[in-house]
């Protein structure tokens with residue numbers, strides 16, 4: 001497929017162009033004074049963000065144009081345009097369109113699924129550590145939270161999860177790939193787990209980082225929702241599509257489950273956001289560009305971990321997780337002095353740091369400063 005967009009077009013408006021840096025000239029970005037963020041020199045108050053697993057290239061420029069034009073109609077409610085987007089996603093995923101709903105980011109569905117789980121009472125079983133949003137609404141509405149520690153290799157152990165599931169379990173949450181640990185669960189064992197556990201509890205699989213995975217042992221579980229009202233899949237446009245603050249996310253679920261989730265949703269999604277998402281999801285070339293650059297960025301930081309002998313988890317996402325051998329907040333605060341903002345500390349691993357990928361020259365900068373400060 002060809003879109004007529006060049007790599008240079010993709011960079012227009014990004015920090016690389018605003019900072020006068022040409023694509024691929026990573027090596028020149030060595031000093032803090034040369035580094036730019038949002039067109040301004042970086043500093044403690046204007047750091048490069050290696051913190052929220054965002055897309056450093058931003059929104060697809062074609063989608064951006066569509067979003068801006070769509071604002072001319074944004075004073076009007078639009079209750080039907082979502083169907084065009086859900087139809088497109090259903091085609092891409094090869095599932096019925098009545099099994100797809102769009103919302104304001106996947107958080108909307110995480111909150112709704114958590115609420116559904118909470119009002120059912122009983123236990124919510126989930127790995128530890130993992131993404132927290134679903135837990136918050138579930139526990140606020142009465143669920144008892146059971147956290148299952150990850151295995152020694154930092155992966156999610158399905159057998160350990162099984163052992164924690166009892167007759168009181170009403171919901172199981174799995175983030176695949178996980179966050180803050182960027183590991184994946186093998187597809188055949190996950191499918192068996194979903195089919196078995198969904199007989200008695202709702203299984204929610206959060207696939208926020210799905211598009212980044214390049215491993216044959218991984219698969220979405222989207223195909224299971226059509227025949228299983230107890231299986232719910234979540235996706236987001238916040239990552240590869242760069243829609244973190246545009247707000248588009250999806251739930252894949254059986255129509256009966258959709259009805260139950262609807263109670264906890266506003267049901268209104270921004271028209272410009274939907275129009276932009278339609279363009280972005282159709283443009284696979286831009287998505288491939290973002291994913292290729294992500295793997296380039298990962299290689300740069302892996303090289304440093306290996307040089308420094310740091311333990312890390314192979315990433316299937318746009319972030320890495322590594323043992324810094326010292327308090328994660330100490331590392332975060334020190335790097336911030338050089339205009340580098342990495343992730344916060346996550347229980348139960350106080351010495352592990354999460355670093356989101358940025359552009360390759362920004363990753364080179366991070367590794368140079370990290371080695372200087374902690375090497």
Ligand SMILES: Cc1ncc(COP(=O)(O)O)c(C=O)c1O
Nearest residue numbers: 105106107131179208236238249
């Ligand atoms: C695992 C996971 N799920 C969901 C989300 C939230 O995504 P959204 O922006 O679609 O609400 C994130 C955001 O970082 C995430 O890491």
